[in-house]
Amino acid sequence: MSELKYAYWVPNVSGGLVVSKLPQETDWSFEANKRYVLAAEDAGFDFALLQTRFFASYGAEYQLEAATLAAALASVTKKINLISAVHPGLWHPGVYAKMMATLDHISNGRAAVNVVSGWFKGEFTGYGEPWLEHDERYRRSEEFIRVLRELWTEEEATFKGDFYRINGAPLKPKPVQKPTPPIFQGGNSRAAKEMAARVSDWYFMNGNTTDGFKKQIEEVKELAAKEGRTLQYAVNGFVIVRDTEEEAVSVLRDIVSHADVEAVKGFGEAVKQAGASSKGKEGMWSNSTFEDLVQYNDGFKTGLIGTAEQVADRIIELKQLGADLILTGFLHYEKDIKDFGEKVIPLVKQKEVQLQKEVISV
Numbered sequence: 339m340s341e342l343k344y345a346y347w348v349p350n351v352s353g354g355l356v357v358s359k360l361p362q363e364t365d366w367s368f369e370a371n372k373r374y375v376l377a378a379e380d381a382g383f384d385f386a387l388l389q390t391r392f393f394a395s396y397g398a399e400y401q402l403e404a405a406t407l408a409a410a411l412a413s414v415t416k417k418i419n420l421i422s423a424v425h426p427g428l429w430h431p432g433v434y435a436k437m438m439a440t441l442d443h444i445s446n447g448r449a450a451v452n453v454v455s456g457w458f459k460g461e462f463t464g465y466g467e468p469w470l471e472h473d474e475r476y477r478r479s480e481e482f483i484r485v486l487r488e489l490w491t492e493e494e495a496t497f498k499g500d501f502y503r504i505n506g507a508p509l510k511p512k513p514v515q516k517p518t519p520p521i522f523q524g525g526n527s528r529a530a531k532e533m534a535a536r537v538s539d540w541y542f543m544n545g546n547t548t549d550g551f552k553k554q555i556e557e558v559k560e561l562a563a564k565e566g567r568t569l570q571y572a573v574n575g576f577v578i579v580r581d582t583e584e585e586a587v588s589v590l591r592d593i594v595s596h597a598d599v600e601a602v603k604g605f606g607e608a609v610k611q612a613g614a615s616s617k618g619k620e621g622m623w624s625n626s627t628f629e630d631l632v633q634y635n636d637g638f639k640t641g642l643i644g645t646a647e648q649v650a651d652r653i654i655e656l657k658q659l660g661a662d663l664i665l666t667g668f669l670h671y672e673k674d675i676k677d678f679g680e681k682v683i684p685l686v687k688q689k690e691v692q693l694q695k696e697v698i699s700v
């Protein structure tokens with residue numbers, strides 16, 4: 339079994355990872371993010387995920403641009419991989435392929451991309467760009483990924499699509515990673531899953547229940563098998579580790595009872611509209627409750643809330659379901675990242691060794 343990997347959401351958007359007025363020791367600034375990435379690298383995290391957000395919205399007033407910040411974080415770190423989220427439609431894939439090749443050189447092979455197809459109509463109309471219908475956004479994202487791959491691997495790339503045209507374009511230097519930097523992608527809709535099966539390396543999931551994850555992973559695996567491909571799977575979970583389960587649950591209750599109700603409801607309406615416009619109306623967040631949306635990627639649902647022992651057990655369960663990577667978010671970034679590295683990551687490893695011994699001795 340391959341080793342489980344860990345990622346954390348970079349809080350490059352103000353307001354933290356929960357839309358709550360409960361005080362959070364989490365800051366969006368560059369200086370703070372420099373401290374968090376160094377703490378995460380030290381703690382044993384493999385990836386940092388930088389969000390893309392351009393406009394103030396739903397409790398997030400300030401945002402640092404993902405790729406620019408990734409380049410700065412790359413220059414102060416040595417091991418951690420930096421995943422920059424990108425919106426096709428706001429970037430040309432040729433320009434972005436060049437940026438990521440540059441980041442791969444700055445970081446010596448630690449660049450990765452998360453291609454997001456978007457829910458935030460206001461960002462597109464605000465920048466004067468057309469807002470495409472749901473499945474059309476995925477068609478464009480798929481072309482975007484195909485162009486990235488062409489430019490990263492071909493001497494001279496040519497691509498004739500409905501959204502992008504590339505005419506004998508060279509890209510030098512090629513990225514350090516071969517064949518290409520990893521491409522991540524999320525989304526619950528059928529269009530998202532089909533696109534993942536065809537062109538992505540990693541499939542990101544919002545927080546979910548055991549059954550929810552199982553269903554999603556099975557569906558994408560089946561679609562990928564039809565394409566003769568295999569993917570890796572990443573699950574999101576908000577982490578609250580405390581000495582007792584009661585303490586951890588009481589922190590969750592505090593986060594939810596202090597929720598910024600107006601912001602959570604506004605976000606809920608925006609994302610549900612985006613998901614409802616998918617063909618099967620099964621887009622991400624379509625079943626999310628008010629409480630789920632307080633962590634805007636349904637992170638509470640995953641159940642990484644309790645003692646270190648309980649959280650480690652749940653992580654092992656997620657791995658057994660097929661997760662290759664756990665994407666984490668925290669309330670008090672610096673302290674919680676350190677705690678996770680000290681208490682949870684080694685405990686998971688210890689438990690896995692124990693489990694393997696038990697399997698061998700049976």
Ligand SMILES: Cc1cc2nc3c(=O)[nH]c(=O)nc-3n(C[C@H](O)[C@H](O)[C@H](O)COP(=O)(O)O)c2cc1C
Binds near residue numbers: 523524526574621
């Ligand atoms: C792990 C993860 C990270 C995401 N990051 C961003 C982001 O940084 N910016 C953004 O606008 N959307 C982000 N999204 C949302 C996607 O753009 C998309 O709206 C969402 O996956 C819904 O897709 P669906 O309608 O196919 O279910 C993210 C989704 C996931 C699962």
